[in-house]
Amino acid sequence: MAAKGASLEKRWTDLTSGQERLYETVTIALVGKYTDLKDSYMSVTKSLEHSAFRVHRKLIINWVESSDLEPETQESYPAKYHDAWRAVVGAG
Numbered sequence: 614m615a616a617k618g619a620s621l622e623k624r625w626t627d628l629t630s631g632q633e634r635l636y637e638t639v640t641i642a643l644v645g646k647y648t649d650l651k652d653s654y655m656s657v658t659k660s661l662e663h664s665a666f667r668v669h670r671k672l673i674i675n676w677v678e679s680s681d682l683e684p685e686t687q688e689s690y691p692a693k694y695h696d697a698w699r700a701v702v703g704a705g
Contacts (some may be wrong), residue, residue, distance in 0.1 A: 639673070643674045
């Protein structure tokens with residue numbers, strides 16, 4: 614059991630070592646209904662973080678409220694609408 618724990622620790626150390634010195638980034642636009650409640654998306658953000666670790670990239674998440682992408686927002690708050698779409702398109 615101790616050997617299995619040591620193996621797991623070594624794999625985790627190998628995976629995360631050097632993460633504080635990452636220069637290349639990956640940008641993800643996360644579109645959702647309740648983006649103010651970050652805890653609602655915890656499993657998604659953790660999955661993205663682990664994926665970024667795996668490919669040795671720094672993760673940048675752009676949170677986009679889904680209602681900001683709707684045509685009604687374009688009429689009532691054009692700046693907010695265009696900023697939201699810019700975040701989605703720019704993440705690619």
